[in-house]
Amino acid sequence: MPSILTRTEAEDFLFHEAELLDDWRMPEWAALYTEGALYEVTSPASPDPVASNAANSLFLISDHIDRIRGRANRLMKKSAHAEFPRSKTRHLVTNVRIVGEEDGGTRLRANIAVYRTKEDTSTVFMGEAWYTIVNEGGTLKIHRKRIILDLNSLYNQGRLTIIL
């Protein structure tokens, strides 16, 4: 497989990730990530979320691989109270654009909308995803995933306990 993905190849991969999340197959989702991976959601109030750095400003989520696995494992437990009973989610991934190469992988942007229903309340997390996807010996893996929400706060959503 070439190091830069086509849009169709990228879409197939992103749709697979979305399917794992909507099916609540969290450990399989975590296995999509490289050992050096970062999964981040910037603070909605951040003035420059593309350039911001979790080392010096407060994010909502900034997970290295240990916490990516920890987040996945936690969501499988009844003791993750905020997700018991589990939410229903639907991840929509659209407007995928290949924007270049980074760390030997494919850099891309996509628009996302993730619907979450907990009990009788449905909310939506809308925004943009920036990915770097690498090819590890024939297997595609996520090396970077940063979500930038089109929000100013989580006032309507309350909290972010699902994976975007």
Place this chain on the structure above:
Amino acid sequence: MRRGMKIMPLDNSLQAALVQANAEKGSFRVNRAAYKSREVFEREKKLIFEKCWLYLGHGTELKKKGDFASRRVGGRDIIFIRDRNDQVAAFYNSCTHRGAKICREHNGNARTFACPYHGWVFNSEGKLVSQNASSGYVENLNADGHLDLLPVPRLEHYRDFYFLNYNQKAISLHDYLAGARDAIDAICDQTEDKQIILAGEHSYSVRANYKFMAENSYDGYHLLPVHASFFDHLRDQYAGTSAAHVVDETIASYNTRGAVRGLGMGHAVLDSYVPTGRPVAQWLPSMGAALKPEIEAKYARLVERFGKERADYIAETQKNLVIFPNLVINDILSTTVRYVEPEGPDMMRITAWALGPNDESPALRAMRLDNFVSFLGPAGFGSPDDIEMLEICQTALEHTPIEWNEISKGMAPGGDRRTIAGAPDDEIQMQAYWTQWDLIMRGIETLET
């Protein structure tokens, strides 16, 4: 407190409709109307939120002259600003002309505020400098300053934590904070430089009464049931390190080390030992060998400055502080300042920031922020589970006929319940909170000079 008026001991009061303390039975209970009644909430707006000192913001959020932040505090919209003379001020965010909101940005820097409606212009000190009109006004209409932006009645700070008060006659912030000053000192004294609010904030809502958040924020009793999955994660992180046994050891001794302490005036702190590591200053192997020298040097410097006992307290104790009625400062695996804005009996808005020493290394700062999001905030491994508990309490008490919440654990036989200490998993801190709440709501404690 009104002059010449003695505080009625709660235990004997016949008027205590919503808060009941019965020392003989060892029972302290709060009527559930206090969490859900619209009538009680309207009384709280008058008696709690127009009498108490309320947190507005931290001085370091306003770095330069003209820096401002717009806030809602106790239901009122405020511009928090550092004026051109470097004075921190707070004005109501409404044009004195026809009422429009003057400042519509979350934060920023401004030399003047121009009202978008008719163009009145105010400077950073709130003075009206232009009415945008060449005719029609008599000269000196504003000679007495009544058309300047209206400042809040009182604005005071303690170690750069700014509070406002809507009651001109309120006691000083210094007296109001009482024993909470020492708790704030223990956090500020982590550094010889200053504690600053770091970039970024968390803002979210919780569908529950604001007092549930106060109760939860220093509740040691809930730690193990609610946060079992966080401790599972810690065990995984520590596996194979010299700290592997620390989680279970600390959990086993949780209720015998540390204390909850009423600090007077309804404030209280939970001092406990939870094995998360602390940027200042308790190193654990999971934090990485590279950070060990800096953290140990910080501890050594604390011992030099304060002696071993106070240094140990500052460095090793996890402090969950609630300043009555709606400010939380949790100095735990990271430090958060969490402001709780009540929006109704069953709704609150949270704004939370990370606090850290100005003089820490970039690596330690990164670790502090990483610790923060591991547990705290609306997407961490801890706070969302707390929020779930608050919301299921709210919905259940609105839809069941049970009248009372039982908050009796560790109840002392007597004394002023606002200054009693007990075990870390007792509910003495909540008894302190509710005792103050009750005294204010019954008009016994007026918080006036």
